[in-house]
Amino acid sequence: MCKNSFKFFMYPWFAMGHLTSFIHLSNKLAERGHKIFFILPTRTQSKLEQFNLHPEQIRFIPIIVPHVEGLPSGTETTADISFSMNPLLRYAMDLTQPVIESFLQELEPHFVFFDFAHWLPSLTRRLGIKSINYFTISPAAAGYLLQDESLTEAPKEFPPSSIKLYAHEVLALNGVNNGKEFGCGITFVQRILMATNDCDAIAFKTCTEMEGPYCEFLENKFKKPVILAGPVLPEPPTSTLEEKWAKWLDQFKSKTVIFCAFGSEARLRKDQFQEILLGLEFTGFPFFAALKPPIGTRSIEEALPEGFTERTRKRGIIHEGWIQQQLILGHPSIGCFVTHCGSGSLSEALVNECQLVLMPHAGDQIINARLMGGDLRIGVEVEKGHDNGLFTKEGIVKAIRSVMEYDSEIGKVVKSNHSKWRNFLLSKGLEDSYIDSFVHKLGSLVDV
Numbered sequence: 431m432c433k434n435s436f437k438f439f440m441y442p443w444f445a446m447g448h449l450t451s452f453i454h455l456s457n458k459l460a461e462r463g464h465k466i467f468f469i470l471p472t473r474t475q476s477k478l479e480q481f482n483l484h485p486e487q488i489r490f491i492p493i494i495v496p497h498v499e500g501l502p503s504g505t506e507t508t509a510d511i512s513f514s515m516n517p518l519l520r521y522a523m524d525l526t527q528p529v530i531e532s533f534l535q536e537l538e539p540h541f542v543f544f545d546f547a548h549w550l551p552s553l554t555r556r557l558g559i560k561s562i563n564y565f566t567i568s569p570a571a572a573g574y575l576l577q578d579e580s581l582t583e584a585p586k587e588f589p590p591s592s593i594k595l596y597a598h599e600v601l602a603l604n605g606v607n608n609g610k611e612f613g614c615g616i617t618f619v620q621r622i623l624m625a626t627n628d629c630d631a632i633a634f635k636t637c638t639e640m641e642g643p644y645c646e647f648l649e650n651k652f653k654k655p656v657i658l659a660g661p662v663l664p665e666p667p668t669s670t671l672e673e674k675w676a677k678w679l680d681q682f683k684s685k686t687v688i689f690c691a692f693g694s695e696a697r698l699r700k701d702q703f704q705e706i707l708l709g710l711e712f713t714g715f716p717f718f719a720a721l722k723p724p725i726g727t728r729s730i731e732e733a734l735p736e737g738f739t740e741r742t743r744k745r746g747i748i749h750e751g752w753i754q755q756q757l758i759l760g761h762p763s764i765g766c767f768v769t770h771c772g773s774g775s776l777s778e779a780l781v782n783e784c785q786l787v788l789m790p791h792a793g794d795q796i797i798n799a800r801l802m803g804g805d806l807r808i809g810v811e812v813e814k815g816h817d818n819g820l821f822t823k824e825g826i827v828k829a830i831r832s833v834m835e836y837d838s839e840i841g842k843v844v845k846s847n848h849s850k851w852r853n854f855l856l857s858k859g860l861e862d863s864y865i866d867s868f869v870h871k872l873g874s875l876v877d878v
Contacts, residue, residue: 436869458861
């Protein structure tokens with residue numbers, strides 16, 4: 431319990447990756463006796479309850495997502511819609527402003543943590559509440575991507591790094607950044623820049639030791655404090671791995687199985703989906719792939735390469751539903767994790783012993799991959815066509831074998847670096863030290 435007990439109001443963007451990132455931080459704050467008011471869509475509450483480790487301190491407050499023409503009825507999070515509909519959902523979130531103001535007047539929190547609701551800082555300032563833009567992406571990604579111009583090159587005074595973008599990535603990221611937001615006449619990047627310029631402080635889930643130069647860059651750029659919460663590692667699961675998966679994984683030797691997972695939302699083109707599966711098959715290693723059906727298909731089965739099931743029946747599993755990723759990553763037989771480089775997945779991977787193969791899919795995942803594969807040299811990124819962004823089964827085999835084969839020099843380097851950072855992140859007292867400092871620095875804002 432800290433000397434000062436604060437009240438926090440959490441209002442993350444309506445996407446599961448954002449919601450879970452905010453709840454993990456809420457748990458760390460609740461441990462220290464702070465009160466959390468966590469705003470989330472009504473039906474989504476049941477999905478997040480399993481992550482609330484301190485229900486006596488963390489109070490879920492459901493909110494109805496206003497209907498916006500063009501959104502399917504009942505839409506609550508990005509998992510309910512296609513990526514192209516996200517601006518409509520952001521507009522629906524904007525329409526909650528009167529309800530949020532009413533909650534803030536009633537609850538009188540010390541801090542509001544938010545990310546996409548660019549209108550919150552002006553509202554909180556009027557009410558005498560401090561606003562904290564809590565990014566679910568890394569400082570490196572925020573520093574590179576928050577440019578109100580083309581992303582052709584790194585921003586001025588960006589720290590020297592391995593981060594660079596290829597032509598197809600610049601095209602895709604510019605398309606997202608410069609897409610017009612529905613109902614408010616600004617672009618997506620302008621929304622995030624407004625949120626960042628207007629808030630009282632910026633916060634991240636990371637450590638100075640890993641991303642210090644990028645944090646310093648952001649402090650200089652936005653002229654406000656950048657406060658770090660440390661690694662904010664998810665708590666070890668209290669459940670056990672589902673018996674059928676445990677039994678299947680138990681039959682293989684230590685560190686011999688490839689686990690491939692692309693998160694809860696990523697959907698690939700059918701041809702790229704098949705390249706991944708063929709790549710996994712051609713490595714010769716056993717594999718467990720958790721993937722969504724590709725675009726334009728209704729199920730995994732209808733998209734499988736011809737003869738794939740028969741050829742891999744004894745050493746391969748393809749699963750399209752939710753999976754206990756944390757528990758699978760910790761299983762002794764897992765030797766390699768092929769990941770889309772979402773920040774949550776990377777957090778879980780870094781504290782386990784599996785080797786990393788990086789296959790960024792979109793957005794900040796691209797920067798995450800360059801940070802992990804380049805700056806920190808913790809994993810190997812699958813080669814893609816620089817102009818078209820397509821990967822091949824041969825490229826997948828090459829990357830996986832480079833980290834899995836015993837005598838691979840690249841494999842030895844990334845394994846050594848991964849081990850070093852894993853030991854650092856799990857070192858005794860690190861997380862407590864960061865969270866205590868985080869709360870202390872927030873407290874100094876209240877006194878200002």
